[in-house]
Amino acid sequence: MIGRPAGAPGGAPRILIVDDDPNLLVLLAEQLRADGFEIQTARDGEEALRRLSRGWPDLLVVDMMMARMDGLTLAREIKAKADLPIIVLTAVDAADSKADLLDEVAEDYVTKPYHYPELRARINRVLRRLGDRVPRQGLVLGPDLTLELHRRAAVVRGSEVKLTPTESRLLYALAANLGQTVTTESLLARGWAETEDADPSYVWVTMRRLRQKLESDPSRPVHLQTVRGIGYRLLASP
Amino acid sequence: MSGLAGPGRGPDGGSSPVLPADAVRVGSRFSFRTRLTFGLVAAAVLPVAAFGIALAATEVAGGGLGDNVVRLLLFAITVAAMLGVILAYLLTADLLQPLRALARAVRRVAAGDLSARLDVVGEDELASLAESHNRLASDLQRRNAELGRILVAIGEASPRDGVARLVTKAAADAKAAFEMIDARVHLGDPADVPIEDDVPGDPRPVRAILALPDERLGVLVGHLPATRTWERADNDLLELYASEIAVAVRNAQLFEQVEAQTARLLELDAAKDDFLRGVSHNLQTPLTSIRAYADQLAADRPDRRLAIIGEQTERLSRLVRQLLAVSRIESGALRPRAEVLALATHVRRAWEALGADETAFELTDRAERWLAVADPDQLDQVLWALLDNAVRHGGGARVSVTIERAPREQVRVRIADDGPGVVDVDRVRLFERYARGTSGSGSGAASGQGGTGLGLYVSRELCRAMRGELVLEPSVSGAGATFSVLLPGEPPEDA
Numbered sequence: 001m002i003g004r005p006a007g008a009p010g011g012a013p014r015i016l017i018v019d020d021d022p023n024l025l026v027l028l029a030e031q032l033r034a035d036g037f038e039i040q041t042a043r044d045g046e047e048a049l050r051r052l053s054r055g056w057p058d059l060l061v062v063d064m065m066m067a068r069m070d071g072l073t074l075a076r077e078i079k080a081k082a083d084l085p086i087i088v089l090t091a092v093d094a095a096d097s098k099a100d101l102l103d104e105v106a107e108d109y110v111t112k113p114y115h116y117p118e119l120r121a122r123i124n125r126v127l128r129r130l131g132d133r134v135p136r137q138g139l140v141l142g143p144d145l146t147l148e149l150h151r152r153a154a155v156v157r158g159s160e161v162k163l164t165p166t167e168s169r170l171l172y173a174l175a176a177n178l179g180q181t182v183t184t185e186s187l188l189a190r191g192w193a194e195t196e197d198a199d200p201s202y203v204w205v206t207m208r209r210l211r212q213k214l215e216s217d218p219s220r221p222v223h224l225q226t227v228r229g230i231g232y233r234l235l236a237s238p
Numbered sequence: 239m240s241g242l243a244g245p246g247r248g249p250d251g252g253s254s255p256v257l258p259a260d261a262v263r264v265g266s267r268f269s270f271r272t273r274l275t276f277g278l279v280a281a282a283v284l285p286v287a288a289f290g291i292a293l294a295a296t297e298v299a300g301g302g303l304g305d306n307v308v309r310l311l312l313f314a315i316t317v318a319a320m321l322g323v324i325l326a327y328l329l330t331a332d333l334l335q336p337l338r339a340l341a342r343a344v345r346r347v348a349a350g351d352l353s354a355r356l357d358v359v360g361e362d363e364l365a366s367l368a369e370s371h372n373r374l375a376s377d378l379q380r381r382n383a384e385l386g387r388i389l390v391a392i393g394e395a396s397p398r399d400g401v402a403r404l405v406t407k408a409a410a411d412a413k414a415a416f417e418m419i420d421a422r423v424h425l426g427d428p429a430d431v432p433i434e435d436d437v438p439g440d441p442r443p444v445r446a447i448l449a450l451p452d453e454r455l456g457v458l459v460g461h462l463p464a465t466r467t468w469e470r471a472d473n474d475l476l477e478l479y480a481s482e483i484a485v486a487v488r489n490a491q492l493f494e495q496v497e498a499q500t501a502r503l504l505e506l507d508a509a510k511d512d513f514l515r516g517v518s519h520n521l522q523t524p525l526t527s528i529r530a531y532a533d534q535l536a537a538d539r540p541d542r543r544l545a546i547i548g549e550q551t552e553r554l555s556r557l558v559r560q561l562l563a564v565s566r567i568e569s570g571a572l573r574p575r576a577e578v579l580a581l582a583t584h585v586r587r588a589w590e591a592l593g594a595d596e597t598a599f600e601l602t603d604r605a606e607r608w609l610a611v612a613d614p615d616q617l618d619q620v621l622w623a624l625l626d627n628a629v630r631h632g633g634g635a636r637v638s639v640t641i642e643r644a645p646r647e648q649v650r651v652r653i654a655d656d657g658p659g660v661v662d663v664d665r666v667r668l669f670e671r672y673a674r675g676t677s678g679s680g681s682g683a684a685s686g687q688g689g690t691g692l693g694l695y696v697s698r699e700l701c702r703a704m705r706g707e708l709v710l711e712p713s714v715s716g717a718g719a720t721f722s723v724l725l726p727g728e729p730p731e732d733a
Contacts (some may be wrong), residue, residue: 023524026562027530027534065515065519091521091522113529113551114526195382196370199730
């Protein structure tokens with residue numbers, strides 16, 4: 001799947017990289033160009049916004065900590081204008097208090113020091129997800145279940161339930177095909193793109209855990225149904 | 239105020255309009271003294287009068303004091319004395335009846351029935367005694383009501399309300415409880431509020447200090463209607479209330495202090511977090527460049543030296559993360575994500591990241607496809623630290639890892655080395671922060687040279703945050719150290 005990202009008909013996907021470290025900027029641009037992406041670079045947030053005013057890329061890679069305008073602010077400003085997918089480069093990991101903020105403005109984030117293949121895999125996955133057309137507002141599936149995937153949460157019987165990145169990815173895929181069966185294989189590809197030797201049991205177990213989080217009776221699921229031997233489907237309650 | 243007898247009602251000769259049904263009438267048209275005098279005089283004079291009458295009758299019957307005469311005389315005296323006693327008894331009863339009624343009413347008040355009143359008739363001494371009793375009872379009743387309102391007000395005061403709200407509320411409550419015209423609480427030196435003169439006919443000024451044992455916090459001042467009685471007991475009650483306000487205000491002040499300190503600490507914590515984030519970013523960014531360029535060069539022209547650069551940058555960046563993790567552990571800010579993952583993959587990846595090609599590595603997966611629930615980033619940190627430990631302290635010969643199921647729906651990763659094991663002294667201190675082996679070489683598995691001394695401490699805390707555990711298995715003589723990571727597990731069945 002290297003260098004063959006989907007989502008940009010008639011040309012290579014365009015990526016805008018924003019980082020105030022010139023070494024990294026040059027290297028990353030070089031690596032991504034070699035993999036067939038069309039790359040633009042910006043040294044800070046203002047330059048990035050100027051470039052955006054002349055045309056939108058398919059994806060942004062933004063460094064979280066920059067001297068003039070930090071990545072979070074930039075990501076928020078961009079999201080206020082257009083729903084462009086953003087990957088944030090950060091020294092922050094999931095355990096950081098800023099991680100939730102990242103979840104809200106960025107499609108994904110890569111922890112520094114990152115390995116290029118991992119970053120590339122994530123770029124590809126985010127670009128593929130574009131086809132899903134999942135709205136950024138809540139998806140009401142019934143009186144007791146609303147999915148708010150853009151902030152990795154669900155509201156179950158009035159109380160908020162946090163979702164892990166993988167869980168929300170699977171729900172994205174299911175919600176984009178609401179009512180239709182999604183195969184276990186495509187869920188696996190969606191949820192575990194960077195994991196070697198991923199196994200269907202990942203999907204099974206994650207779905208089981210999701211049911212425990214979202215369904216009132218996990219043994220008789222209303223929303224998250226198994227289609228034996230094929231996959232799963234997401235249903236709004238009748 | 240309905241239902242309560244008005245204070246200080248004058249002797250109007252009639253009954254109070256709200257008199258209880260069982261009230262007793264006390265008093266008479268004749269004064270108590272008149273009746274008492276009349277009774278005493280009657281009792282004393284009657285026998286003498288009888289004696290006189292009998293003597294006169296004898297004279298009329300014809301001279302001399304014969305036997306008959308003496309007998310008649312004695313008879314008359316006896317009858318008169320008896321009449322006198324009866325008369326005195328009747329008069330005493332008339333006098334005692336109102337006294338008994340009074341005593342009953344006092345007993346009822348003493349027992350807590352403050353509604354006991356006496357119906358006052360006339361203007362004699364008993365009437366005024368009854369009047370006093372009535373006033374006492376209604377004062378008690380009023381103060382009781384005031385006390386009740388004060389207690390409610392005190393009960394409602396919460397230090398969370400803040401000093402300003404508390405003070406406003408205390409003034410309003412005092413106004414309502416004591417039926418004042420106005421009331422306010424001044425915080426600060428009570429001398430700042432001048433003492434007002436009490437001019438008869440004008441609203442009566444009242445004042446109570448907000449006193450604590452060690453400090454005067456302020457003063458409560460207000461005005462009462464001119465007609466309102468204000469006794470010492472009322473003032474005592476107001477002072478009691480003022481001292482309770484003082485306690486509440488002091489509590490609120492302390493609470494505000496604690497709140498401010500907490501906010502400040504949170505601020506400092508956030509600042510520290512920001513600082514560490516910045517440091518971490520500033521360290522990781524160049525490491526990313528070094529690593530990426532080394533990888534790029536190595537891809538063009540494989541060189542062992544480039545691989546070492548790559549491995550060492552990896553180590554450096556992991557140590558930075560360990561330091562960051564310590565700060566998060568200390569501030570309780572670890573928030574692991576519970577993702578489903580296969581342990582074998584992660585163990586293998588952590589081993590590869592270590593780049594310890596000289597050490598033999600054995601991985602046995604007996605998990606029966608059970609998956610673990612863990613945060614991938616944190617698990618990676620734990621596995622890397624434990625494998626690194628095993629390589630550096632295990633004599634470098636061999637590291638073997640076994641993944642297996644454990645009781646209570648858990649999965650276990652056992653990481654064993656062939657080193658000298660851990661000496662008993664170290665077993666206890668091993669997981670402490672900055673712990674290191676007791677001697678430089680071969681003494682234990684604690685992070686020694688090249689480590690931060692934080693690896694095991696951080697790893698255990700990370701495991702616990704993921705609802706798991708990290709333990710050092712009991713040592714077997716001749717065998718090396720074995721660490722076990724326990725994590726929540728999930729069976730692999732199709733749901």
